Amino acid sequence: MIIGVPTEIKDGETRVAMTPNLCHRCVKLGATVLVQKGAGSRAGFLDTEYRRAGAKIVNRADKAWGDANLVVKVKEPQSSEFKYFRPDLTLFTYLHLAAVPKLAAALVEKQVLAIAYESVESRDGYLPLLKPMSHIAGRLSIQTGAYLLQTQNGGSGVLLGGIPGTMPGRVAIVGAGNSGAHACRMAMGMGARVAILDLDASKLEMIDDEYRGGVVTLMANPGNIEMAVQDCDLLIGAVLVPNAKAPTVVTSAMVKAMRPGSVIVDIAIDQGGCVATIEPTSHRNPTYLKHGVLHYAVPNMPALVGRTSTLGLTQATEPYLVHMVSRGIELALQEHDGLAKGINTRAGEVVNAQVAKALGYR
Numbered sequence: 001m002i003i004g005v006p007t008e009i010k011d012g013e014t015r016v017a018m019t020p021n022l023c024h025r026c027v028k029l030g031a032t033v034l035v036q037k038g039a040g041s042r043a044g045f046l047d048t049e050y051r052r053a054g055a056k057i058v059n060r061a062d063k064a065w066g067d068a069n070l071v072v073k074v075k076e077p078q079s080s081e082f083k084y085f086r087p088d089l090t091l092f093t094y095l096h097l098a099a100v101p102k103l104a105a106a107l108v109e110k111q112v113l114a115i116a117y118e119s120v121e122s123r124d125g126y127l128p129l130l131k132p133m134s135h136i137a138g139r140l141s142i143q144t145g146a147y148l149l150q151t152q153n154g155g156s157g158v159l160l161g162g163i164p165g166t167m168p169g170r171v172a173i174v175g176a177g178n179s180g181a182h183a184c185r186m187a188m189g190m191g192a193r194v195a196i197l198d199l200d201a202s203k204l205e206m207i208d209d210e211y212r213g214g215v216v217t218l219m220a221n222p223g224n225i226e227m228a229v230q231d232c233d234l235l236i237g238a239v240l241v242p243n244a245k246a247p248t249v250v251t252s253a254m255v256k257a258m259r260p261g262s263v264i265v266d267i268a269i270d271q272g273g274c275v276a277t278i279e280p281t282s283h284r285n286p287t288y289l290k291h292g293v294l295h296y297a298v299p300n301m302p303a304l305v306g307r308t309s310t311l312g313l314t315q316a317t318e319p320y321l322v323h324m325v326s327r328g329i330e331l332a333l334q335e336h337d338g339l340a341k342g343i344n345t346r347a348g349e350v351v352n353a354q355v356a357k358a359l360g361y362r
């Protein structure tokens with residue numbers, strides 16, 4: 001098996017799909033690994049380390065893509081990379097196809113076998129390859145939100161922790177899953193007053209147990225969402241309906257009712273976002289103002305901490321990649337239901353039901 005590791009080209013991306021350690025493991029199992037020159041540099045992994053691990057360093061992207069039968073990546077291919085698609089290519093990466101119909105069309109047209117990290121399931125039905133990045137995005141959402149609340153950054157000038165004698169900042173988090181729970185942890189650590197909402201009562205019970213009632217937990221019905229949004233300085237969007245476009249849970253009217261200078265960080269933007277007024281932004285231009293509220297919606301937040309994110313991502317992808325290298329891709333997919341659930345496109349069709357529904361495919 002020949003594995004290609006191209007340099008990520010999405011705006012501001014710093015992660016790489018393989019560490020030298022993982023590369024070494026794949027090489028020992030018999031794979032040839034082609035790493036594009038400098039692919040790991042923004043995560044602090046040097047070409048010399050990959051070479052020592054047994055990889056071949058290739059100078060250009062077309063080599064990392066074209067000479068490999070399995071390409072491992074972090075973010076979804078950008079349109080300039082569609083030219084590398086071909087029927088004998090297997091792609092293992094985040095795809096979030098419900099939000100990028102053009103990419104889905106290109107994968108279908110070129111008959112790529114595309115396995116999406118975010119659709120791979122563990123035996124107990126969890127999403128093990130989404131989880132570590134959600135933890136990172138959740139934690140970052142509070143640190144980013146706290147920074148944006150500073151007056152010089154266009155925010156309302158609220159310090160999340162406050163000081164004795166003042167009201168702390170108020171954080172509302174919609175979605176109490178992996179990213180929401182970690183946002184909650186950071187916000188609580190900073191001393192903010194936190195309200196968290198979800199449709200799943202068991203998630204709220206877990207938060208209530210963990211913080212012994214210190215966090216306000218609310219069922220995510222429209223009335224509660226409206227109240228929590230109006231009352232907060234920092235709103236975090238953290239909902240997910242797996243493989244589908246994120247539901248719009250915060251309306252324009254709710255955003256208009258927020259205090260000027262309040263901040264929205266919509267983590268769910270990679271699935272289209274869960275706030276009516278949200279548009280994707282980038283690391284280069286991360287925010288915009290709408291209805292007096294600062295909006296932040298970067299779809300690849302973990303790139304802000306490329307080293308930690310690369311280590312977090314690759315420790316999760318490693319068992320799946322090792323399985324594919326050891327057994328071959330077809331056998332690995334037959335043997336591992338959870339990995340097979342990750343297949344989004346194959347032989348010219350969208351084969352994941354929710355993705356197909358979201359995009360209008362059969």
Ligand SMILES: NC(=O)c1ccc[n+]([C@@H]2O[C@H](COP(=O)([O-])OP(=O)(O)OC[C@H]3O[C@@H](n4cnc5c(N)ncnc54)[C@H](O)[C@@H]3O)[C@@H](O)[C@H]2O)c1
Pocket residue numbers: 118130131133134135137174175176177178179180197198199200203220238239240241246247249266267268269270271298299300301302
């Ligand atoms: N922007 C980024 O850089 C980045 C990074 C990682 C993950 N993400 C995204 O963040 C989103 C959340 O991921 P996660 O791992 O936390 O998901 P998760 O499945 O762990 O949690 C999502 C939660 O949303 C809840 N939910 C679903 N519909 C809801 C609704 N209508 N109202 C209220 N709650 C609802 C679910 O019950 C669940 O608890 C995903 O879209 C994921 O792809 C983005």
